[in-house]
Amino acid sequence: EPEVTQTPSHQVTQMGQEVILRCVPISNHLYFYWYRQILGQKVEFLVSFYNNEISEKSEIFDDQFSVERPDGSNFTLKIRSTKLEDSAMYFCASRPGTGHYEQYFGPGTRLTVT
Amino acid sequence: DQQVKQNSPSLSVQEGRISILNCDYTNSMFDYFLWYKKYPAEGPTFLISISSIKDKNEDGRFTVFLNKSAKHLSLHIVPSQPGDSAVYFCAASGSGGSNYKLTFGKGTLLTVNP
Numbered sequence: 060e061p062e063v064t065q066t067p068s069h070q071v072t073q074m075g076q077e078v079i080l081r082c083v084p085i086s087n088h089l090y091f092y093w094y095r096q097i098l099g100q101k102v103e104f105l106v107s108f109y110n111n112e113i114s115e116k117s118e119i120f121d122d123q124f125s126v127e128r129p130d131g132s133n134f135t136l137k138i139r140s141t142k143l144e145d146s147a148m149y150f151c152a153s154r155p156g157t158g159h160y161e162q163y164f165g166p167g168t169r170l171t172v173t
Numbered sequence: 174d175q176q177v178k179q180n181s182p183s184l185s186v187q188e189g190r191i192s193i194l195n196c197d198y199t200n201s202m203f204d205y206f207l208w209y210k211k212y213p214a215e216g217p218t219f220l221i222s223i224s225s226i227k228d229k230n231e232d233g234r235f236t237v238f239l240n241k242s243a244k245h246l247s248l249h250i251v252p253s254q255p256g257d258s259a260v261y262f263c264a265a266s267g268s269g270g271s272n273y274k275l276t277f278g279k280g281t282l283l284t285v286n287p
Binding site: 092 | 205207209214215216217218219222262266272273274275276277278279280
């Protein structure tokens, strides 16, 4: 069964460093998302991506964040200058397209900023 | 921002009995509701969903009920099995946009005792 994959599973970085989190969505899906979950809190929406552009972003998704689909398979989230409060699980998700509302999530990347 | 609320942080049931997980929402623009299951160190796994035009959807042991007037939905698992032990998230989508970003509740930890 097709699944969303994410790498790395765990990333440790120092404050102020740039990180890139990688995702491979399910191949025939059209909509892509990033969510995050800070320890003990809800899963929160960050950004949605469709047709090679951001379709919606949350207040959390400020200028330090960017997303890219550099080729036909990868979907990346970049944080330019990490802060301690960026420490969280980051989940990538994909959705087939019109008429399908369910999103399929990857296993997540645990980001630890020290 | 508590648009989706799961007021029970945990629930414990005996194997073979019914598990009922509850969820309330406040945003009238939500028109699609989903339940996800999450094991530790994994991403959320889609379980079952319901459109706001329906009041019930069933898939095997899982049934979701929607009461629009009360802005309440519930997930019934019958019979419960030890493998069902996980965190269950209620999520809602719609909010008038087309991206169908998900708004999650905090989750309920279900423990099914053998």
